[in-house]
Amino acid sequence: MTTIIDGKLIAQNLKDKLKTEITHLTKKYNKSPGLAVVQVGDVAASSVYVKAKTKSAKDVGIEVIDHHLDSQITQSELINLINKLNDQVNVNGILVQLPLPKHIDEQIILDTISPYKDADGFHPLNVGKLSINEKNDENLLIPCTPFGCLLLLKSLNIDLKGKNAVVIGRSNIVGKPMAQLLLKESCTVTIAHSKTINIETLCSKADILIAAIGKPEIVKKEWIKNNAIVIDVGINRMNINKEGEVKTKLVGDVDFREAKNKAFAITPVPGGVGPMTIACLLRNTTTAFKNSLN
Numbered sequence: 001m002t003t004i005i006d007g008k009l010i011a012q013n014l015k016d017k018l019k020t021e022i023t024h025l026t027k028k029y030n031k032s033p034g035l036a037v038v039q040v041g042d043v044a045a046s047s048v049y050v051k052a053k054t055k056s057a058k059d060v061g062i063e064v065i066d067h068h069l070d071s072q073i074t075q076s077e078l079i080n081l082i083n084k085l086n087d088q089v090n091v092n093g094i095l096v097q098l099p100l101p102k103h104i105d106e107q108i109i110l111d112t113i114s115p116y117k118d119a120d121g122f123h124p125l126n127v128g129k130l131s132i133n134e135k136n137d138e139n140l141l142i143p144c145t146p147f148g149c150l151l152l153l154k155s156l157n158i159d160l161k162g163k164n165a166v167v168i169g170r171s172n173i174v175g176k177p178m179a180q181l182l183l184k185e186s187c188t189v190t191i192a193h194s195k196t197i198n199i200e201t202l203c204s205k206a207d208i209l210i211a212a213i214g215k216p217e218i219v220k221k222e223w224i225k226n227n228a229i230v231i232d233v234g235i236n237r238m239n240i241n242k243e244g245e246v247k248t249k250l251v252g253d254v255d256f257r258e259a260k261n262k263a264f265a266i267t268p269v270p271g272g273v274g275p276m277t278i279a280c281l282l283r284n285t286t287t288a289f290k291n292s293l294n
């Protein structure tokens with residue numbers, strides 16, 4: 001029987017643990033962790049994510065400092081705001097929801113966030129620490145989606161050492177940090193991407209397959225090794241025709257119906273990686289808070 005990995009439940013368990021820890025720390029130090037959430041403009045998907053992140057943060061006892069800015073804000077105005085947040089003592093984590101409008105250079109913005117308040121783990125210092133440190137230390141700030149994927153893998157209680165892992169996608173947000181995390185678990189890691197030759201054959205040899213491509217249901221059963229573990233990072237909106245009506249449905253990068261008959265374990269979409277991204281953001285904010293107390 002294939003295990004359908006319940007990301008919602010695993011994320012809830014992590015959030016419960018964080019809530020207990022935050023309650024204890026808040027009592028002990030008479031202050032609670034603060035997360036500044038910065039959204040520029042009104043990209044619909046970003047609004048959904050920001051709302052979900054804000055609610056979850058409040059649920060575990062994190063104070064949210066909300067900054068919803070006009071899409072016309074200039075780069076230097078945004079930099080000024082981030083510099084203010086860097087100095088603000090009640091702010092332990094800063095999240096700038098991506099993507100930003102085209103006239104703003106995302107990397108310059110991410111570089112401006114203090115590495116000690118980097119709730120997403122995107123600052124070059126934290127990217128560097130992730131690649132240099134040999135272990136996934138408790139006080140590291142780690143990109144949320146790949147960290148969530150790793151926790152889902154660990155929930156299976158199997159030995160990851162020496163496993164052949166293929167990560168499809170080479171983004172700074174998911175693919176590259178995912179590869180670093182798996183390498184630290186002593187997996188043999190390959191990053192595949194849009195220019196990879198014969199990607200299907202490569203993927204079909206993976207014990208662990210992480211799909212972070214952003215194309216609906218592109219990973220078919222032929223791409224999947226028997227008894228592989230499949231983690232689907234994709235969140236794609238697809239139009240479907242239901243009883244003559246066009247509706248939108250959320251699907252992953254993996255053809256779930258096909259893949260679940262071959263995989264040993266697989267994440268669903270929705271309810272797999274998505275909730276873990278949010279839980280790991282709360283974990284990073286709590287980590288930044290704890291680091292600031294030391």
Ligand code: GUN
Binds near residue numbers: 096097098120145277
């Ligand atoms: N946009 C898509 N994923 C993410 C994420 O993990 N963090 C931020 N800040 N923006 C995103």
